[in-house]
Amino acid sequence: MAEGAHLTSAVGHERPSVFEVLAQESLISTVRPAIKHAVRVAAENRPERFGWLLQHYDEVYTALNFLLEQYYLRKYCATFAENFYSLKRVYGDTPSSSRLPRGVVWKSLFYVVILPYIKQKMDEKFEDLRHVYNTYAGNQEMSRLSKTFVAVYPYVHTVWEGAVLSYQTAYMFGKCDWHSPFLHLTGVTLCNDLEEGDSISSRSTPWQQLSLQEKLVLVVKKLLNFTAVSVSTSLSVGLFFIQFLDWWYTSETSHKSLTSLPVPDPPERDSSSEATQFNICPICHRTRSNDTALSVSGYVFCYPCIYDYVKEYKKCPVTKFPAQTEHLIKLYITAP
Template sequence: MAEGAHLTSAVGHGRPSIFEVLAQESLISTVRPAVKHAVRVAAENRPEKFGWLLRYYDEVYTTLDFLLEQYYLRKYCATFAENFYSLKRVSPSQKSSRLPRGVIWKSLLCVVILPYVKQKLDEKFENLRHLYNTYAGNQEMSKLSRTFVAVYPYVHTIWEGAILSYQTAYMFGKCDWHSPFLQLTGVTLCNDLEDGEEGQRSRSLPWQQLSLQGKMMFIMKKMLNFTAVSVSTGLSVGLFFIQFLDWWYSSETSHKSLTSLPVPDPPQRDDTTEAAQFNVCPICHRTRSNDTALSVSGYVFCYPCIYDYVKEYKKCPVTRFPAQTEHLIKLYITGS
């Protein structure tokens, strides 16, 4: 639904349409992977400078997202994406133009913290499932980990099913919230029409009847509105272009990401003699078992050794290149 990020919001009264709601959610889901792609490219070209940023990308992005959303909720009574599409959060307990502090913290919990926890649980499930599918990993997993692998798919289905049911009910006018988390926050979404009403009041007076101060204010408002529209349009087109580039590189040139890394220096004989041997793991320095190659560097390790190392340190133990568990490749060596 990335293409929804470049839709323009329609001006309406009260309840926003399902297209506006889905468009602002699509904008949220578009920004994170687009920024991560840019960070990944920087880390692959300069691993010594930007490798840490890729390893802790989720934490850094969540922190910046928390500060951004807190600012927009306090100033505009809306998240960044909702304000982008001229939507506004309204609380029944709201007694002024500002959202209550409790509502702001609930919104931050649902908009920033819960998606971060959900993403971490998804990554944990994928890692444990990969370990569970291997014979050695299945024996090493704890009972709690096995229970998590068995139960989490049902939790994920309930999560997605609840969101889909709310969106369906909202589309047919049976519910005031398009998401259970919006209902948990205690707010509803509506169109923000304050700027349009102010503009109509300004245009109701002829130019000749305006005072000098009124004329200056009118010109400044026009310039600000033009700047805001230009920035919004440029940001919308830029986000769509970044998403297109992310799709292009992931679908057409993903195989070039590994070759873009600099070639590692050959191991020195004095300190990596064991690592240079044919069947010795560079981590445990013993004969390899369950051979597994790390695609970012080409070195071969024991599967338990390299899996635990990459999972903890997010890099190759020999070349120090950034690495993830999905870069592990099982090797099946047949007898001669």
């Protein structure tokens, strides 16, 4: 037993548990929606200043995440979440103290940052096309490529999730060295970072015996290390704070009634065309098809019109109240 412990410490790394690898993945999955919620709150309060940030949130987040992950992969041989849980990526038989090759860093960035962005965009595209596909008029107007995408993508998504689940199950039972197929494709293994004391042994010469130039270099190094540790600690604390805000606002808004918004003024009636205005959509100004009500205001629109408008502008076109696509209620009018 003691000999095994000695060998483990000599190698400098060991296989992390399945709870550690799942914990670092859950951290990544909660950061994006938590930050987006904070951006949405800011955009609702200051739409002229933060509206563009909410509209292009995915692209801005991906760019910032790319820079962050690139720094951590080059500096700590791990992503931000992996470094947070004291995990490190090891390439082949190289020691865990060495840096990752440039090609491995770029492949890691692709599977950690770029591929999730593509997957999210495909999910959003599928949801949009599925809503259009479920409407009779939209189904007739869809192209053959869009219909094929709606039919095939659920199977692609199933294969994706099935591969991830298979790797996690095999890793849990010790049958595989990777908990994710993307980590396997990157060519690295994940291990615990057990190295300590490297920076302590770097200064073996007493301070009094150092020259002025060596003292300045040592001070600059300590300042840079302190800055890096401060930034890393601040990001870690900020992540926990963002998760707390996300939980707080979710629990607060989940019980909010639809009547919490002020009652909008009734639409002005035109006595000369009162009979013809009843079935007119306020957006396209044509006779409504596939009637859909917006619950935050009570107005009724064509489903394609109000769905596209709310998805793009996040508000009611008549009352300007904040709205989401889940506030749409389809109406089924039957003859008396």
